[in-house]
Amino acid sequence: MRPEEYFAEVEMAWCPGCGNFAIRRALALALSALALPPERVVLVTGIGQAAKIVHYLRVNGFNGLHGRTIAAAAGIKMANPSLTVIAESGDGDLYGEGGNHLLHNIRRNLDLTVIAHDNRVYGLTKGQASPTAPQGYTTRAQPFGVLSRPLNPLALAIALGAGFVAQTFSGEVEKTAEILARAIRYKGFALMNVLHPCPSWNRVQTFAWYKERLQPVEALGHDPADRLAALSLVLSPGEDRLPVGVLVEAPPEPTWEERHPVLRQGPLVGRPLPRPEELRPLLAEFL
């Protein structure tokens, strides 16, 4: 399928110039490159401007609750591991409200791809700071500036042992698409943090601001098999250098669904309902 065939023909609620358009295009390019039939893909999103992407692409969709994106995606994957399941939402949803699900699903290592739209603000609720907003960033809700340090999702995922961790910039659509395809193809938990400007609310981290700071990790000779080197890359640069590219791509370990004895016999979906005679040993426990 051509990338455009993954686009749903609907009116979109994103602001002009939003990085979300580019991420949508990158995902369509990746799905097309992987030749994934739309009916074999489930896109799971939460709530926020980024999360609306589920309505703008022609695949199966589960648009759940704010923050619960990865939890719902995990349930879908556990029930039917034969589907390609992608969890996608904003930084507030995935790193704020849903932080606990991120932690524990990195541990689970289901074959899931998580795409975070990281623009450091809450767009839909009009500009409050997100967990990745820098210290001192002022908004109407943070009049003294953000007092907390920003969350470092890359360091977190790398430290917890996520198999695939990457960061890209929405302004680089082709590169984002190429790495997204690698993330989706990767057998195990993959986190894609996509930096993107918010032209409506974030007047500090603009398109130009990002462009000046991007630092492709390939150019640094980074080896994605070297987890410690990746950790040092994402911990060291601060705000003036933003590493982009594949930070970690570890040799795949058995996924949760591959290790589960029930799922080794195939998906849960499509199994017949139990017949009364099959329940005899169960009921015999009470005799």
Added chain:
Amino acid sequence: MELVVRLAGAAGQGVQSLGEVLVRSLFRSGLFVHGELSYHSRIRGGENAFTVRLADRPLFATRREADLLVVLTPEMWRAYGARLRPGAWVVAEEGAAPEGPRVLRLPALQLAREKLGLPLAQGVVLLGAAARLLGLNPSAVERALQEVFGAKAGPNLQAFALGWERAPGPAWELPPPRFGPGERMLLTGGQAVGAGALAAGCRFLAAYPMTPGTPVLEFLAQRGERYGVVVEQAEDEIAAINMALGAAYAGARAMVTTSGGGFALMVEGLSLAGMIETPVVIHLGQRPGPATGLPTRTSQENLLFALYAGHGEFPRYLTAPATPESAFYLTMQAFELAEAYQVPAILLTDQFLVDSYAVVPALDPGRVPLREHTLSPQELERLERYERFAPTPTGVSPRALPGASRHLVLVDSDEHDFYGRITEDLEIRKAMVEKRLRKEGYLAQETALPEVFPAELRGRVALLGWGSTYGALREAVEALNREEDRYAHVHFQDLWPVRWAEVEELLREARAVVTVEGNAWGQLGKLLRQETGIRPARHLARYDGRPFTPEDIVEAMRHAA
């Protein structure tokens, strides 16, 4: 014929296992038993009491006073020594209870330590003496010891013999067997919910451990491989319900199990289930609140919470099983109705039902027919176009599963159109609200009206209850009617939706209505008044964390008369 045996010790002394051995011994002797576990929220010390009733007829309630008290510690003598019926016997660890007539004191700890090198077998020594007093056949107890202790049964069998040989002959004569092998089953309410889930084709359970929801988690976890169920301990209850909804969307019959605090965390997910019309079964085992409350005790405080939890308006099925038998069938029914109407179904139990053993007629899963409620790949291939939320007369849209055909399946927590796409078209919004609520009227036709005993209510004082108070209420009404035949027992299991006009017609016949509930507010009474205008004359409340006993209700009603 009825006897009450209470086993009491500190946590860590194996009282629960002793209770299970005794319950199984009596069951193997063809007798009806009820076993109630009462315990403190700790691993060592505190108080653990297991109250076993035996009789020649089915029992679903516990008692305050015992005919035979087995105590392992002086603290337990102080707690339960006064709660004895006339003529009662006491079997006690030496020093735990004062000497007296019908008090058998044994150096059980010393015997267990010196003869067996196993101090933990202390309780089994005392149980041996108690079993002989009860007139039990030793082979029934030995079989039960093997069932409960498995590979570790050896020294426990010796401990049993040490106690048995130190007791006088039987103090009572047990009735002859009332049923033969295979005719009846022995199980707890928690096991019944777990078995009902397996029988209904549950394929997925996610839960965060919380008493008294945990027994259902563990029951399914231990049988998941054999019966094809994925059971996952979630990082929190919010994850549990959202994972279950994901699994259900994908096409697995899914369930969560929790208690009030965990259910509170699930409430947004419950609302999501209502919005995306995705079936899920929620087992809510009640314990006293607010907040953490009394973690290991029982209550009926969450009726109105379970009924109204969730922002926005959407239908749900709410049912509160009365006994382990109905817990099995209602769990099956909860799965079926959730699938058929694409609604969340809440099974409202409590610690008393979950942990108590009872003897029930052999369970027959064929009594609740199961059907596939999703479109088959063949049906889907014939469809030109598919809309997940297509309007229908009943409000139930044909449900497709993602990946089952070329058709895409989209669900949305936002208000959505028939396809599932986010919308702010307020005409569509109106149509979707009406579609969702329309399902409730059809669902109401499938729920059961309350059970009425005796069948003719005219002129009687109706004692109204719901859920696990069934046994206590029935016995109380029978006892009251032996004195003066003017009472009736009206018992709800299905609590939403209810055909209230029919309930009103029924209850208008009664002279008065008295609610009997394990809460302070009289929550069923409030609901009844709201839906029918009938105002209960009185509320018999219990909120100390203990289950109702028949005598509690009899005394309260006598007092009122």
